[in-house]
Amino acid sequence: MLCNICKQKRATLHFTKIVGEKVHKIDLCEDCAKKQGLADGSIDVTDFLLGLDVSQPSDEPEVEELKCPVCGYTLSHLKKSGRLGCPECYNTFADMLEGILKSMHKGVRHVGKIPNAQHSGKTVAEKIRKLQEELEHAVAIEDFERAAVLRDEIKRIRVKLNESEDKKL
Amino acid sequence: MNLLDFLTPSPEIAKREGPDDTIVISSRVRLARNLKNISFPGWATKQDRIRAMDLMRPAVENLPQMKDGFSTIMDELSPLDKQLLIERHLISREHAVKSAGSAVVMSKGEIFSIMINEEDHLRMQALLPGFQLESAFNKIDEVDTLLEKQLDYAFSSKLGYLTACPTNVGTGIRVSAMLHLPGIVLAEQINQIIQAVNKLGLAVRGLYGEGTDALGNFFQVSNQQTLGEEELQILERLQKVVAQIVEHESNARTLLLEKQKTAVLNHIGRAYGILANAYSMSSKEAMNLLSLFRLGIDYGFFPNTIRALSDELFLICQPAHLQKLYPNTNEPEERDIVRADIIRERLKDIKGPITK
Ligand SMILES: [Zn+2]
Ligand SMILES: [Zn+2]
Numbered sequence: 360m361l362c363n364i365c366k367q368k369r370a371t372l373h374f375t376k377i378v379g380e381k382v383h384k385i386d387l388c389e390d391c392a393k394k395q396g397l398a399d400g401s402i403d404v405t406d407f408l409l410g411l412d413v414s415q416p417s418d419e420p421e422v423e424e425l426k427c428p429v430c431g432y433t434l435s436h437l438k439k440s441g442r443l444g445c446p447e448c449y450n451t452f453a454d455m456l457e458g459i460l461k462s463m464h465k466g467v468r469h470v471g472k473i474p475n476a477q478h479s480g481k482t483v484a485e486k487i488r489k490l491q492e493e494l495e496h497a498v499a500i501e502d503f504e505r506a507a508v509l510r511d512e513i514k515r516i517r518v519k520l521n522e523s524e525d526k527k528l
Numbered sequence: 529m530n531l532l533d534f535l536t537p538s539p540e541i542a543k544r545e546g547p548d549d550t551i552v553i554s555s556r557v558r559l560a561r562n563l564k565n566i567s568f569p570g571w572a573t574k575q576d577r578i579r580a581m582d583l584m585r586p587a588v589e590n591l592p593q594m595k596d597g598f599s600t601i602m603d604e605l606s607p608l609d610k611q612l613l614i615e616r617h618l619i620s621r622e623h624a625v626k627s628a629g630s631a632v633v634m635s636k637g638e639i640f641s642i643m644i645n646e647e648d649h650l651r652m653q654a655l656l657p658g659f660q661l662e663s664a665f666n667k668i669d670e671v672d673t674l675l676e677k678q679l680d681y682a683f684s685s686k687l688g689y690l691t692a693c694p695t696n697v698g699t700g701i702r703v704s705a706m707l708h709l710p711g712i713v714l715a716e717q718i719n720q721i722i723q724a725v726n727k728l729g730l731a732v733r734g735l736y737g738e739g740t741d742a743l744g745n746f747f748q749v750s751n752q753q754t755l756g757e758e759e760l761q762i763l764e765r766l767q768k769v770v771a772q773i774v775e776h777e778s779n780a781r782t783l784l785l786e787k788q789k790t791a792v793l794n795h796i797g798r799a800y801g802i803l804a805n806a807y808s809m810s811s812k813e814a815m816n817l818l819s820l821f822r823l824g825i826d827y828g829f830f831p832n833t834i835r836a837l838s839d840e841l842f843l844i845c846q847p848a849h850l851q852k853l854y855p856n857t858n859e860p861e862e863r864d865i866v867r868a869d870i871i872r873e874r875l876k877d878i879k880g881p882i883t884k
Contacts, residue, residue, distance in 0.1 A: 444571040446682035446690040466756020469688025
């Protein structure tokens with residue numbers, strides 16, 4: 360892939376930015392990126408893209424905007440309001456939300472109350488199995504921080520489970 | 529039923545007592561919950577909002593906590609009634625502007641209030657006088673546990689309770705205490721306190737007005753994070769911080785009296801002088817002066833005067849409360865005159881601040 364500006368060198372830097380309803384993509388070589396002030400983040404990608412107007416329909420087809428399949432809420436709605444359309448939106452916009460949630464909250468995983476209906480023996484077992492899988496994966500990719508969190512979570516659920524079993528007896 | 533007949537009379541409200549209530553006016557815990565498979569109220573169609581309301585409202589009304597309660601759709605409340613509920617902290621400003629498909633259900637005695645289709649399908653709160661955060665939490669947690677048996681909540685094992693705004697996702701909990709901090713404000717330490725509390729991930733706001741312009745020296749401290757921490761941890765953190773602020777305020781009051789007694793008496797005496805003699809007073813001015821009067825009562829400068837007097841005046845001097853009591857006061861200027869009349873009348877047998 361060649362650089363969009365000089366059209367000579369190989370593009371090694373790729374920028375994506377959503378402006379209004381459109382997804383803009385631009386591929387640059389390192390030199391041109393530096394010249395445009397993009398490599399060190401000294402100028403905003405949006406401003407750059409708006410000025411350059413890379414949206415001209417030259418080569419790439421327009422990318423369709425991300426939209427919740429359940430409620431029709433779009434990424435631009437989310438960006439404008441900071442709110443979501445429906446519970447399913449959390450899955451639809453998961454990639455984008457992850458960073459937001461991380462910067463906002465203490466963690467990115469719920470700990471705390473669980474509705475009873477989702478807490479019955481069968482679902483808890485299922486939950487533990489899921490967490491086990493996640494734990495194995497975390498170990499495999501050597502994300503030990505995450506693995507530790509998962510291990511504690513599994514422990515916590517097991518203790519809770521035992522407590523509620525004890526109560527029944 | 530008339531809303532005013534349902535609400536606890538202002539003198540009764542003012543007489544309620546709780547731990548540390550010289551400083552902690554009230555404790556509140558709010559939970560945000562949503563139904564599965566229905567868009568959040570801000571994005572749902574009107575039909576969907578009504579459908580959601582019809583699912584939730586009977587369940588909420590039938591809670592044992594709501595026995596003898598008051599339930600109404602928002603369209604049926606007059607603007608004045610809505611304002612009254614805001615002043616009682618029973619609905620939010622956002623909820624007051626909602627119309628079709630929104631409702632509120634309140635318990636007799638006003639401990640519980642559940643807003644239906646505010647920003648989330650359900651916003652439920654328990655509000656208690658004084659420093660009783662844990663008790664407020666237990667009360668609203670019970671309500672939530674009863675409701676979840678009948679309603680299908682939107683919940684994800686990874687993100688917890690799903691809410692319209694990502695700031696509430698997870699536990700959906702907002703724990704807050706309303707504080708009266710005239711000592712810290714007079715000692716000019718409020719900005720330091722606000723900064724220190726902010727650093728702990730908690731928010732401090734003026735209860736009326738913004739930031740340090742907090743009217744009447746009333747502040748609200750609350751948690752901002754809801755994900756990645758259990759309810760009880762959030763609660764404990766807030767309890768600790770509130771306890772520290774209470775101690776700080778007590779110390780500030782003691783120190784002011786020791787080191788700057790004349791200045792303190794001067795502030796309180798002047799506030800009393802205006803309250804007891806003015807013929808027109810805005811609610812803003814009343815709040816600020818009543819705050820100093822309340823401090824004077826706490827100091828014992830007004831013998832035989834109970835704090836309930838200042839607290840009742842705080843309540844009835846607010847625009848909607850005043851207009852309900854005196855229906856012919858539609859204009860702010862008219863209310864300013866009536867407000868001053870009420871305060872003068874209540875203070876006529878009270879002498880200026882004295883110390884032994
Ligand atoms: Zn280039
Ligand atoms: Zn959606």
